[in-house]
Amino acid sequence: MNPTWSRFNITSIVLGFAFLYLPIVLLVVFSFNESKLVTVWGGFSTKWYVSLFHNQGLMDATWVTARVAVISATVATVLGTLAALTLTRYTRFKGRMLFSGMVFAPLVMPEVITGLSLLLLFVAVGLDRGFLTVTLAHITLTMCFVAVVVQSRLITFDRSLEEAAMDLGAPPVKTFFQITLPVIMPAIVSGWMLAFTLSLDDLVIASFTSGPGATT
Template structure:
């Protein structure tokens, strides 16, 4: 019975990974296809990566996407961390339920509703749509993800460390930046990376809030795919997959090294 269940688990695992990653593998393979027809293999070639580097529209969209992702992730990390601290440390204050609901609402709000509401807001206040509106929109929906990640770490944080620092003369702000922040920094970094990835991936909200000169890469890819998938699109997507994969690997290695160093410090008498 154990062997049967073992084989079943292996088959289920293989099928699950194949369902998730086989399309990505095919996309990467066909990005090196010589033929312009993305479904017909005509030999190995890197010509489409060269064509992509000469495509000014794709490069401009990629630059806009990178800037929006970096700025929105950074601001969302600061605001999300502050929200997590408020929700964790100040259990009782007037309006806490409303504040908590407003922070976490974008988690369950459909992106179409979020994008439309932001569009109506920008139109109502006369804010011209462009780079700034896309950045503000991404901060709005990614901040809640940072708050969730950081709050989960703060819940298990030992507040006596902060209290000891303040007993030794540190101000609350100094105790937070020198004691609490270094401890929760892995969660803060994870929140930043999550916000950065969500911004890179967003299409719906950016479509509502973008304007002239603020076309993001997902929007550019979607507009070209509607006319037919080209090998250049496969090359762009392959590079994005590589960037995300490298980021995940680096983060995993850093966290593993941090864990090893922590265990060594605990084992040292």
């Protein structure tokens, strides 16, 4: 039974990876196709990449997208980490349920609703749509994901390490930066990478909140 199940598991894994990554491999291969038809191989060529890098509009949009992703991911990581610390360390405070609901609302809300809500908010406060509004929207979208990742690490964090450091005379700030932060740093980095990826992937919210000079 074990060899049979082993072969079955290996076959399932191989088929699963092929299903996920084979289309990507084919896409990369056919990006060097001389022909415009994806079903006909016309020979190896890099002309499409040359055309891409000479398209100023696409390059400008790519640069804006990268800037939005880096800035929004960085700010979302800071805010999401602070939110996770607040929800984990302070389990009872007035308005905790409201705060938690506001932080994690984008997780359950459709992106169309989030984008439309942010658009109405920006219009109400008189904020012109552009680079700033897209960045703020992506911070709102990605902060909750960072909070989830960091909070999951904080829940399993051994608080006795902090208590031991403070018993030895370390102030709370020094304890955080020398004990807590190094332990949760992998979760923070993972949260930043997730936020960066989500920002790059987003189209719906950006289409609602972008404006002149902020084409992504």
